[in-house]
Amino acid sequence: MREYDVVVVGAGFAGMYMLHRARGIGLSVRVFEAGDGVGGTWYWNRYPGARCDVESMEYSYQFSDELQQEWEWTERYATQPEILTYANHVADRFDLRRDIQFDTRVLSATYDDSTGRWTIRTDNSSDGSTREPGEVSAQYLIMATGCLSSARIPDFAGLDSFEGETYHTGRWPHEGVDFGGKRVAVIGTGSSGIQSIPIIAEQARRLVVFQRTASYSVPAYNAPLAEEEKRKIKENYAAFRAQNSLMPTAIGSRLPVPEVSALEVDPEERERVYEERWEQGGLPFLGAFIDLLIDKKANDTAAEFVRAKIREIVNDPEVADRLTPTTVIGCKRLCVDTGYFATFNRDNVELVDVSSEPIAEITRHGLRVGNREFEFDCIVFATGFDAMTGALLSIDIRGRDGRTLQAAWAEGPRTYLGLNSVGFPNFFTISGPGSPSVLTNMIVSIEQHVNWITDCIAYLRENGHRRIEATLEAQDAWVDFVNMVADFTLFPSCNSWYLGANVPGKPRVFMPLLGFPTYAAKCDDVAAKGYEGFVLSKT
Numbered sequence: 001m002r003e004y005d006v007v008v009v010g011a012g013f014a015g016m017y018m019l020h021r022a023r024g025i026g027l028s029v030r031v032f033e034a035g036d037g038v039g040g041t042w043y044w045n046r047y048p049g050a051r052c053d054v055e056s057m058e059y060s061y062q063f064s065d066e067l068q069q070e071w072e073w074t075e076r077y078a079t080q081p082e083i084l085t086y087a088n089h090v091a092d093r094f095d096l097r098r099d100i101q102f103d104t105r106v107l108s109a110t111y112d113d114s115t116g117r118w119t120i121r122t123d124n125s126s127d128g129s130t131r132e133p134g135e136v137s138a139q140y141l142i143m144a145t146g147c148l149s150s151a152r153i154p155d156f157a158g159l160d161s162f163e164g165e166t167y168h169t170g171r172w173p174h175e176g177v178d179f180g181g182k183r184v185a186v187i188g189t190g191s192s193g194i195q196s197i198p199i200i201a202e203q204a205r206r207l208v209v210f211q212r213t214a215s216y217s218v219p220a221y222n223a224p225l226a227e228e229e230k231r232k233i234k235e236n237y238a239a240f241r242a243q244n245s246l247m248p249t250a251i252g253s254r255l256p257v258p259e260v261s262a263l264e265v266d267p268e269e270r271e272r273v274y275e276e277r278w279e280q281g282g283l284p285f286l287g288a289f290i291d292l293l294i295d296k297k298a299n300d301t302a303a304e305f306v307r308a309k310i311r312e313i314v315n316d317p318e319v320a321d322r323l324t325p326t327t328v329i330g331c332k333r334l335c336v337d338t339g340y341f342a343t344f345n346r347d348n349v350e351l352v353d354v355s356s357e358p359i360a361e362i363t364r365h366g367l368r369v370g371n372r373e374f375e376f377d378c379i380v381f382a383t384g385f386d387a388m389t390g391a392l393l394s395i396d397i398r399g400r401d402g403r404t405l406q407a408a409w410a411e412g413p414r415t416y417l418g419l420n421s422v423g424f425p426n427f428f429t430i431s432g433p434g435s436p437s438v439l440t441n442m443i444v445s446i447e448q449h450v451n452w453i454t455d456c457i458a459y460l461r462e463n464g465h466r467r468i469e470a471t472l473e474a475q476d477a478w479v480d481f482v483n484m485v486a487d488f489t490l491f492p493s494c495n496s497w498y499l500g501a502n503v504p505g506k507p508r509v510f511m512p513l514l515g516f517p518t519y520a521a522k523c524d525d526v527a528a529k530g531y532e533g534f535v536l537s538k539t
């Protein structure tokens, strides 16, 4: 069996950077990736309209100044093809591919307490020249499996009976899809639905959108990036990145930091601030006032502002009504769109509300809602992911004493710092549950985790330690802290994927942690104190 210092699972932005850093401290590394290329999210999500909603100049690596200086983003929000090209450029530039085994899914990983090593089994034991056998051993197992990588289609009755084409936005065919002249259903109106619907509507003969929950969305105002803007950021890129890292979500430092409550200003001033943020577009809308995600009354003012915008954009008041969310704004991930609401003014687009009467079944020629039958050539599932834990729990991971991760997390994920879980020594998760991850610019969070893990392994080696594992006390206290922060906010108040609410039977636990700067400081502090809250062992 081949032995490595480190096995990394996944070759998205997390796995790629982990490989680069681990190599940099002289470790032998093998990366396993289920897809046949790098890029993770941007390899799989090739649906029309897919793009980042964190601005391109921010949604990119900062670890190499040469890289960030030489790379030229073309739009305010980069398209999926451009981000994928960037990922491939990084792979080439840092010569990453030689240590990545593509087309290979990790099926299981088992910890052996007598050796302190993991045995990793993969589904691809092809003996092609660069391929490993299906079983390798590693001292450290690092999960870069992604928070939004386990694509999910709800368990609709009759799913297999449909004779037309079906697609999931998160598993889009590489050759693209031509909807020209076709009758298309899109099921789901989260971020992926909201990005793809306007473009599918332009191509399809007829588009019917099935909506369970209306989403809040703010305009992207995407546009080509001005040379002047790029130059200004690049002149001082490190400082720009540092400023962003001080923001709770690690984005948006160019906008004024809010200092007052939405309820402290008079209605005219409030309206002016919202209008200004709306005109700027994008996620920083939620940063208009300090308390939008904390105080329900404050939140109502922002929610009502967006609701009024929807009523203004959508011609048919009944359709506008159905598109208008009633929940807390920002409690589910805020969407960023280009022409989403206006799409429902088109003659070839229909909105079907399935909140009270769900889709009864998928049929041979379409689907049925109540006694209404729909016929389609294609069904697009924009139904999201088993977020944050889905990819991890689909691998049979067995830690000390053969205990599975599924059992350890049966009541919801339990981690220390989102980096390690009790019972799983020498095991790290990048942007795992209990870390800021999906509530931030994820590349910032990924780099912070990878840097921490790399420093940690270097420390263990320098000091002759062979194992590291969180203590139960530290983990319990951390889980309590994550819950306490969540309870202080409005996040637990709606059924979001942050809470696992989109997956039947999944424990309802708020998984990410709000507040990047405090989190990063805590991680630094833990390291400075000789990895406080972990047991390090030399045997």
Ligand SMILES: Cc1cc2nc3c(=O)[nH]c(=O)nc-3n(C[C@H](O)[C@H](O)[C@H](O)COP(=O)(O)OP(=O)(O)OC[C@H]3O[C@@H](n4cnc5c(N)ncnc54)[C@H](O)[C@@H]3O)c2cc1C
Residues within 6 Å of the ligand: 009, 010, 011, 012, 013, 014, 015, 032, 033, 034, 035, 039, 040, 041, 042, 043, 045, 050, 051, 052, 053, 054, 059, 104, 105, 106, 107, 144, 145, 146, 147, 148, 149, 192, 391, 395, 430, 431, 440, 441, 442, 443, 446
């Ligand atoms: C449509 C979409 C838009 C997004 N936009 C933004 C944005 O604007 N800003 C932002 O911050 N974040 C965004 N995200 C979140 C995005 O997932 C992260 O920004 C980032 O790309 C995650 O990188 P990662 O390497 O952690 O995970 P991923 O990119 O998900 O990569 C994980 C990889 O692990 C592989 N893998 C999983 N399990 C196994 C296994 N068992 N064996 C082998 N390989 C495995 C997968 O195939 C995948 O390639 C978006 C997500 C989606 C889906």
